[in-house]
Amino acid sequence: MNRSCLASVAVPLKDTGTELVAEAGGVELLRYVHRPDMPVGEGRKPYFHPMRTLDGDVVTCYRPHDHRWHKGLQMTVSHLSGQNFWGGPSYVRERGGYVDLPNVGTMRHEEFDGPGRERLTWVTQGGLRLVDELREFSVHETGDGAWALDFTTAMTNTRGEPLRFGSPTTHGRPMAGYSGLFWRGPRSFTGGRVIAGNGLDGPRTMGRTTTWLAYSGTHDEVDRSSTLLFLAEPGTVWFVRTEPFAAVNPSLAFHTEIVLPPGETLRRRYRVVVAIGAWDRDRLESYVAAHPLGRGDVP
Secondary structure, eight states: TTOGGGSSSSEOEEEESSSSEEEEEEEEEEEEEESSOOGGGGGOOOOOEBBBBBTOOOOOBBSOOOOOOOOOOOEEEEEETTTEOOOOOEEHHHHHHHOSSSOOOOOEEEEEEEEEEEEEEOOOOTTTEEEEEEEEEEEOOOOOSSSEEEEEEEEEOSSEEEESOTTTTTTTTTTTOOOOOEOOOOGGGTOOOEEEEETOBBGGTTTOOOSSSEEEEESSSSSSSEEEEEETTOOOOOEEEOSSSSSEEEEEESSSOEEEEEEEEEEEEEEEEEEEEOOOOOHHHHHHHHHHSSSSSOO
């Protein structure tokens, strides 16, 4: 198989009515829950879980006891003009910590108008419509013990006034710049290994800029490891944790807020590669070189 052609083996998405399911080789690779059932305070929005390797090992965590609003892999925003589309409490600079507020919004699924092409509406807890989102994603086998999820989002400001995308760090908490596409890894991945572009690795990746970052961890019960490789656009700043849990987020607004004027659209594109084994830097760099992210198909 030609490894330079990522899209050559597409995996179909089957809709159950509440979930999209992707299967390959007798293994369920992922479920995308687009009609979730959860408390309002956890931030109702679609999520990918479980996600599995081609060996069937689960590489996501769902509703962990420490952060009930963490659900696999999600598109989510922690601070949006005073609203919280992340879930849980909000960081408030003036009060020096996290506060439970009636500001936890919903990313509401509206429809699929094509395979993996979803329209969503972001609505505050008080019922105000802030964002119309067009989300597109697809799943591909890459033929080397890995598969890839391509994910694009186009978020349009429908509020009639500027929207400010931020994070706890833009609101005063150092090195807590999480906002945007967020992955929570399984418990056994705690203390895992991080390798990233620009020669970065380990804790040095927090708050740094690179176009790719990989997290490797070991599974319970089976004698296997897995690697998740995240690719993002140039200029991306990363939120990463290996302790007290595994988490990766190519942040929308780690250090600086993004101001989106009325009617304008914020676009981002990502790829998440799920691979069997603990890939080293040489293998990761070879994969990234063979499968560059590009910008061509961002909606």
